[in-house]
Amino acid sequence: MSNAANILIVDDSLHELLVVRALLEKGGYQVKVADSPSEAQGTISNMGSQNFDFVLSDFLMPGMTGLELAEWIREKDPTLMCGIMSAFLDRAVLIERIKSRIGYLVEKPIAKMELYKIVEDGVAETRRIRGGLPKN
Secondary structure, three states: OOOOOEEEEEOOOHHHHHHHHHHHHHOOOEEEEEOOHHHHHHHHHHHOHHHOOEEEEEOOOOOOOHHHHHHHHHHHOOOOOEEEEEOOOOHHHHHHHHHHOOOEEEEOOOOHHHHHHHHHHHHHHHHHHHHOOOOO
16 A cells, blocks of 8 residues: 555454454554444544544444444545444345445454455545545
């Protein structure tokens, strides 16, 4: 990457946060973590959504799902792409994903190359939209 992308990871599992953060930092990304959707909302509100290039959130968390968080983010900043990671992918999740227009979904345990691909694609889409470039 020419300039390091800023990624926000949201997961209520400390282990998952540490693993995903380490993988992304090793891949050259700048990473912030939040252990709850409310912390992520606070981080985005305080730092500004324009300071992030992609948000990757767990699906099942106390208080709010990752899809609900992604919908909140989309309302606040429709240019910021979000991805959902879950160990419990099923038809209902895919339907909700489509309804929420979430384009990035990864199954846990996360394979390193799959994680890099999803984050790279999400960052590229955020930057494309923010730059006003047409979709390929």
